[in-house]
Amino acid sequence: MKTPRFKSLLARLPLLNGPQRRQVLDALHPATGLDQVVALIDRVRAPARCCPSCGGAHCHRHGVANDLQRFRCCACGRTFNDLSGTPLARLRLKGKWLEYSQALLDSLAVRKAADRIGVHRNTAFRWRHRFLNWVKFDRPPSLNGIVEADETFLLESQKGSRKLDRPARRRGGHAGKRGISGELDCILVARDRHGNTIDAVAGRGALTAAQLERDLLPKLDRQALLVSDGNAAYRAFSRKHKIAHEAVNLRAGVRVRRRDNLAIHVQNVNSYHQRFKTWLLGFRGVASRYLPNYLGWRWALDGGRVKSAEQLFGIAVGRTNR
Known part of the structure; x- marks a missing residue:
């Protein structure tokens, strides 16, 4: 005009x-x-x-x-x-x-x-x-100080897939095998006492030291103190890479113990697990192939880290894939 x-x-x-x-x-x-x-x-x-x-x-x-x-x-x-x-x-x-x-x-x-x-x-x-x-890639460069690490599990889901590589089951069903099996997605979460968090879908079944090397080692400061439960994978990982490690025997009912003036526990990371799983309930199940996106989404929301639509949109277009 x-x-x-x-x-x-x-x-x-x-x-x-x-x-x-x-x-x-x-x-x-x-x-x-x-x-x-x-x-x-x-x-x-x-x-x-x-x-x-x-x-x-x-x-x-x-x-x-x-x-x-x-x-x-x-x-x-x-x-x-x-x-x-x-x-x-x-x-x-x-x-x-x-x-x-x-x-x-x-x-x-x-x-x-x-x-x-x-x-x-x-x-x-x-x-x-x-x-x-x-x-999902907008993550802290490293974890420092006391770093709590623990894994949680979700039932593998092929929601939305046109072809299944297993028999169909009702939504919200249960694994056919007891305990930790290949029917469960293993989600590794590591979080320091400053609230910095990294996570990854490590694979199916129990966590291994090789998965820790792939997903945790690149972001873990070598001077950090790694705190975990009694899973042998953390002990093997820490021993191989000479990382200070403390374990909490949750099976014996030990939630917190003291080392000098430090509180040794994994309650921060377990609380993060709980918030993530509670938040997922609103979506009535998510496909396993999209879990990394939901982990990144939850990290953006946790603690009000991303406060505005403009900030979230800026992260979404802030990088170029060459």
């Missing part, structure tokens, strides 16, 4: 009655959301903007498409926008992304989130795992 016509339209806005003003606001609301999302994408991506093909940082503007500025890489000649190479590339309805980020912060189920923002439930499910794709 040209400027004289826009000024004429703007001057007539005070003549609108109440219902008409509400209709105008409703019509402008999607555009307002879109403008917020585009501005946020530019602010998050501008400091580290680079070509997703070659990683080159030298580029120039190259037109606009789908409401986003496009760029051309001066090194390889490829064109891209700020969402290229991110999990949100090629997704539509950008004006509703911040609303959906708030739905994630509110831990809404798929159908409730779809109803709130006005999209199909399949879209809401697809957005959930696209948004959480990078959120």
